[in-house]
Amino acid sequence: MGLGTGLRGAATGLIAQAIEDINRLSAHATAASPTLILAVDTPSGLPSDGQHAEGPVLRAHRTVTFTAPKVSQLLSRDADAVGALDVCAIGSPFDLIEEIGQGKLRWAGPDEFAQLPLVRAVRAHKGNFGHVLLVAGSLGKSGAAILSGRGALRTGAGLVTIATPDIVLPHVAGGQPEYMSESLESTDEGTVAFSSLEGNSFEEILKGKTVLGIGPGLGTHTETQKFIRTVVRDTPLPTILDADGLNAFAGSGDLFRDRQSSFLALTPHPGEMGRLLGISTQTIQADRLAMALDAARRWNAHFVLKGHHSIVASPDGQVFVSTAGNAGLAKGGTGDVLTGILAALLAQFGANDGARVLSLGVYLHGLAAELASHGTDLSGLLAGEVADAVPRARLKLLEELRSSV
The missing domain is CATH 3.40.1190.20 (Ribokinase)
Known part of the structure; x- marks a missing residue:
């Protein structure tokens, strides 16, 4: 079950009920009976365009998304539903990635720092x-x-x-x-x-x-x-x-x-x-x-x-x-x-x-x-x-x- 990048509007009906049931079970988990919720792409119910969710959102422990984070995973009031965020490269050409805010909104991940001289020269003082x-x-x-x-x-x-x-x-x-x-x-x-x-x-x-x-x-x-x-x-x-x-x-x-x-x-x-x-x-x-x-x-x-x-x-x-x-x-x-x-x-x-x-x-x-x-x-x-x-x-x-x- 999932609602991915193209979600418009709130999760309703059986899907909304399923999200609420999963969240409730997770909230009552114990060390003896743990739960781990993994979201793929984005947690179900969370819009990807930065808008606030209008309905229930799956509260994931970890989210695996692709190419780049979605705006809502970073900035919405429901961003904590993402849990730990993993961004996986799938070969998307960089110049074809949709650039939000005229390309000036960026996720501060490792690749952003590759151009900095992080390794010290042998002769440094x-x-x-x-x-x-x-x-x-x-x-x-x-x-x-x-x-x-x-x-x-x-x-x-x-x-x-x-x-x-x-x-x-x-x-x-x-x-x-x-x-x-x-x-x-x-x-x-x-x-x-x-x-x-x-x-x-x-x-x-x-x-x-x-x-x-x-x-x-x-x-x-x-x-x-x-x-x-x-x-x-x-x-x-x-x-x-x-x-x-x-x-x-x-x-x-x-x-x-x-x-x-x-x-x-x-x-x-x-x-x-x-x-x-x-x-x-x-x-x-x-x-x-x-x-x-x-x-x-x-x-x-x-x-x-x-x-x-x-x-x-x-x-x-x-x-x-x-x-x-x-x-x-x-x-x-x-x-x-x-x-x-x-x-x-x-x-x-x-x-x-x-x-x-x-x-x-x-x-x-x-x-x-x-x-x-x-x-x-x-x-x-x-x-x-x-x-x-x-x-x-x-x-x-x-x-x-x-x-x-």
């Missing part, structure tokens, strides 16, 4: 892979700085420096021996003080850096938010803005237009996206693709809208959707790791193909979560474990690319 500067941490949130630094190191940045308030510097500096640290002046609440920009001390910290990541664990002190807005406006470096860095621009996203950097990537979860735009999280979730694309064009910035099937949107309308990852990522600190991952990849590969590089970061982050949680319960996955699994994720990506040649 640390200077070839960039120097990441992360501005992160505050009193009570020093772990965010450590995790972002760990993510950057594990993803291959040649050098990593963390600039953090002086009050937490000893803890941050001791969090990972492989990165360097710089001290910033603190407010009375243990966050970065605006006075850190006085004189040329911060300019000295910026010297020689390739990419800036700013935001994890910085807090929402008024002085700190002023510091963040000033740095984002004045830095010429490609910049990743996350967490409290985003909160500094809540309701004031138009400030992003006034900046020196030609490349800015914002990495909000739906709540942060709602605060940036001054609208509810529910409104964001109702049409994630449109929200990400509109904001990217409006502010000439790249967006990584995190969530189930994270979206990477660029100002020119290019979109990547990643299906990598699992519910283990629903834990504090995983976003900090992603900031480090994205900054490290931009340091290595540059920002000329920025949307693809960001998509690689989202893909590796999700795949690392899958690998780190293998054989364990997802509820216990830690952000640091995700960071430590990134090298394995990168190796698995390389193995998949080699096997497809």
